[in-house]
Amino acid sequence: MTVKNGTPYDSNNIFARILRGEIPSKPVFENEHAFAFHDINPQAPVHVLVIPKGAYVSLADFSVNAPDALQAGFWRAVGEVARQLGLEEDGYRILANAGTNSHQEVPHLHVHIFGGKPLGPMLLRDA
Structure with a gap:
């Protein structure tokens, strides 16, 4: 699989x-489609990463190249993780960075699930 600009998956x-x-990681959930684990540098009381089982760099790569069953299974896993963590009632945020401008640090598709406190606005706004 490759990034949009042709860079190969590492x-x-x-x-x-x-x-x-x-x-090693601190697992939260695993099935045939996804693996979820605690972030090593949490930005909220609950901060879990969910990654698909496969070589996908970004959501664009995943949506074009992953089989339909993997795509559906991955997104169902994201929802299941949020439920298992007890985040449904008070709410949570899902974030997926893609590429340099978004500050994606690891070139493997991953979704952050944040919760456990009020999270504030999505983006800082210029004054």
Whole structure:
């Protein structure tokens, strides 16, 4: 799989290594489509990452190249994780960065789930 500009997927990125069991993580959920684990640098009381099981760099890459069953299973896993974490009643935020301008740090599609407190506005606004 490749990024839109043709950059190949890096099979040694940290999330690929976590999926292979080479790097430890604190699991929250796993099924055949997705793996969820606690972020090592949480930005909210609840901060979990959900990654698809497969070599996908971004949502654009995933939506074009992943089989339909994987796409559906991944998004169902995101919802299941939010439910299991007890975030439904008070609310939560889902964030997926893609590319340099969004500050994507790991070139593997991943969704952040934040919750456990009021999260404020989505983006800072210029005054």
